[in-house]
Amino acid sequence: MKTLIVTAxxxxxxxxxxxxxxxxxxxxxxxxxxxxxxxxxxxxCHGPQxxxxxxxxxxxxxxxxxxxAAQLQAFKAQTRGDADALGYMWGMAAPLSDEMIAALxxxxxxxxxxxxxxxxxxxxxxxxxIYANGxxxxxxxxxxxxxxxxxxxxDEYPRLAGxxxxxxxxxxxxxxxxxxxxxxMHGVAQDLKISEMESVAAYLQSLR
Ligand code: HEC
Ligand code: HEC
Numbered sequence: 001m002k003t004l005i006v007t008a009x010x011x012x013x014x015x016x017x018x019x020x021x022x023x024x025x026x027x028x029x030x031x032x033x034x035x036x037x038x039x040x041x042x043x044x045c046h047g048p049q050x051x052x053x054x055x056x057x058x059x060x061x062x063x064x065x066x067x068x069a070a071q072l073q074a075f076k077a078q079t080r081g082d083a084d085a086l087g088y089m090w091g092m093a094a095p096l097s098d099e100m101i102a103a104l105x106x107x108x109x110x111x112x113x114x115x116x117x118x119x120x121x122x123x124x125x126x127x128x129x130i131y132a133n134g135x136x137x138x139x140x141x142x143x144x145x146x147x148x149x150x151x152x153x154x155d156e157y158p159r160l161a162g163x164x165x166x167x168x169x170x171x172x173x174x175x176x177x178x179x180x181x182x183x184x185m186h187g188v189a190q191d192l193k194i195s196e197m198e199s200v201a202a203y204l205q206s207l208r
Contacts, residue, residue, distance in 0.1 A: 026103045034103035042104070045088065051114035055166035056084070062113035067158045068105035072096060082179035084170070116162035119202040127203025130196055138191045143200065146184075151207055161207035168201040 026034075038050070042060075046052050050060030060068065074080035075093035096104070118124070131151065134142040146157045153159035160168065174180035175189040189197075 026099055026106060030099045030103040031106070034100060034107050037100070038104060038107050041092070047114075049111040050108045051111070052164065055164040057164075058167045059114060059163055060108040061111035063108055063159050064153055064155055064157075065102075065105040065109035066155055067153070068108055069101050072101045072104065073098075076101075080180055082170075082174045085180070113159070113162050113208070116204075116206050116208045118206050119165065123199045123202040124206050125203075126196075127199035127201070130200045131203055135192075135196065138193075140192060140196075141188060143188075151204055160204045163204055165198075165201035165205040168204055169197050172197045172201070 042050075045054070045057040046060050047054075047057070050063075052059040071080060072093050075085060075089040076096060078086075078090055080089075093101075130140070131143045131147075134140045143151070143160075146154075147160050148154055148157065151159065151161040153161075171180060172189050172192060173194075175182060175185040176192065178186055192200075
């Protein structure tokens, strides 16, 4: 009887692990291995503890684990497909197991985000207005509705605060032209002008 219960719960645990594998179900060994991979490999581009220094490479520190895991799965499945995703991340994600992806997402989610950096004051002010209010005349919704006050994100929506403007701008253009094919953000970005993208990116980069 006892064996039966143990077996049933083991099977349930396995099925649950396959379905989602939240960070708290990752083994201690996988956490250690993820830390090693992060320090030895990912840090080359994404910086120490995911606090990226170079604007081409997104900061990962403090990003929500669910979002991070979904992106790594999308690189692995080759569904997040602009040139830089293909060139840099498809190869990185290909060998990662589901458990390793969950562990890496947990590792970066637990790091303290780096400070943002300031830019052109006029662009930042215009960007703050777009972030809070959208652009009604162009049918652009307020970003705050999903990405939240201070752009810190939620479990469902990525953190944008303090991210490099150059990276953010590139993503907005990729959503617009569907190279990064996500319906909700295509809808948001399809009518954004380049100058509006630049402003909102400058604003987001300035946040901490
Ligand atoms: C050689 C440089 C390089 C290395 C090494 C690298 N990455 Fe990346 N990574 C990139 C680039 C460039 C992008 C942005 C791709 C794009 O523009 O779509 C990116 C994007 C990402 C994203 C998406 C972030 C977001 O905000 O959507 C995640 C998550 C990520 N990388 C995780 C990792 C992990 C984990 C590792 C180590 C296993 C790693 N990367 C190693 C260059 C690299
Ligand atoms: C209806 C909800 C919603 C609204 C409104 C919204 N977003 Fe998003 N945004 C999302 C979702 C969902 C994602 C994650 C997409 C994915 O899974 O790849 C995202 C992703 C992003 C990313 C990519 C982040 C990264 O690390 O690669 C950027 C940049 C972004 N949004 C900017 C904006 C801006 C700027 C606005 C306002 C003009 C905005 N969003 C409005 C839902 C929204």
